[in-house]
Amino acid sequence: MRRAILLACLLMAGCARPVPHAGVTELVYASPYSPAHPFSRADKSWMKFVEARSGGSIKVRPIWSGSLLSSDQSMEELRHGIADVGLVTPIYARGGAHLIRVQSGFYSGAKTPQSQVALYRCMTRASPEYAKELDGLEVLAVQGGILPGIVTRNRPVRSLADLKGLRLRAPSELISVLRELGADPVNMPMGDVYSALAKGVLDGVIAPPDTFGSLHFAEVAHYFTALEVPRGAYPARVMSSRRWKSLPADAQKVLLEGIPVWEAALASENEQAGKLGLKTAREANVTVMAMPAAEQARFDALYLRDAERNARSLSAYGIDGMTAFRAARRGVKPDGSIECGGM
Structure with missing residues (x-):
């Protein structure tokens, strides 16, 4: 109104x-x-x-x-x-x-x-x-x-198995991957996350480290796992x-x-x-952890498979999602550079 x-x-x-x-x-x-x-x-x-x-x-x-x-x-x-x-x-x-x-x-x-x-x-x-x-x-x-990682209130995430049972705010493209890993993902505007973490409505959030400072997550979360989540x-x-x-x-x-x-x-x-967010997190005694390489590789494979499935699912709306998906796969080179040739 x-x-x-x-x-x-x-x-x-x-x-x-x-x-x-x-x-x-x-x-x-x-x-x-x-x-x-x-x-x-x-x-x-x-x-x-x-x-x-x-x-x-x-x-x-x-x-x-x-x-x-x-x-x-x-x-x-x-x-x-x-x-x-x-x-x-x-x-x-x-x-x-x-x-x-x-x-x-x-x-x-x-x-x-x-x-x-x-x-x-x-x-x-x-x-x-x-x-x-x-x-x-x-x-x-x-x-x-x-790139986002995993911000959690009271439970550290040292492996993908640790995601099981966690209620996490996540972007829509990540929800099915997290469900497959046993998490309970929800989608909500980032502006609502601080209060949800403070009240225990959420166990964590998929978010980049800047949020420890810009959104004050260092006040309500104690762990950050540097899982490289594509965005x-x-x-x-x-x-x-x-x-x-x-x-x-x-x-x-x-x-x-x-x-x-x-x-x-x-x-x-x-x-x-x-950079400032990580500094703020460490000053607030947030524990910052890396994800083991094998776990990162497993996550990457799940993510890419799910992305293709989501691209195909757009056909239900009369949308050709695979053209964009294929362009993305052609565009990213092994060294991380981007080339749009061959379109």
Whole structure:
């Protein structure tokens, strides 16, 4: 109801944004994160670039902490103009982003944010399904991230067998693998995990080490296992196509030039936050453990098999997931580099 009222206000211009100065284009940017979060710091780097590059003809007005956009309907909200630009998480979308959600499990072997973004673009070149799911939106940044591990409250995970019986928050592409290993996985927005850990509703979470600092998991968890869990890239900062088309050509040019700037800032902030998170964890006496190589290899095989099964399952929605999956497997080279040739 709250967002419906906000949308009505924007459309009716009754409680609309302030009128910018003549010759200045104002863009409202919405994020569910606080201004101090690593994602938001990257967003601020992009804002500074856009405003400087445009010579002040573009101004970005940020609205933080989830005041405008939800985590599960943000793509639709942006299509309807609740904000001009926003942070979206297609992996939580309730519908209309089946491939983008499932393809986040196709990135085995892509271990850095940069390689994940490159592989995402390999797949979008190969598959027209991405464009269909992003209809009505212009992508301004694709986001990857550092590899997650296993964060647990009170039970250390030293082998895959230790996952049995643990209730873990996990991304959707990992749920069937964890079930096969005997865990009890659930999917929920990351913003809800701290309280669930604190209350004992969750035993743990599949999450990167930055969360010990950025989401304060060091306060409610005592163990981190560095199992290398593949993670995918996804279109994370978008603008409505309607708003995009309303912009003058010079403003569009600046926003296009801002894409690599935003993606580089996101990668840098992710990597720095990961290092700081591990430091925070160790200072809080969180036990940090490695996963034995044989266990890692077993997990990798299960993950890749499940990814292919999920790709095939998209046919139930009339979606060709195998084209994207095959492009991903061709794109990742043995040394971890990404090449899109042979599409």
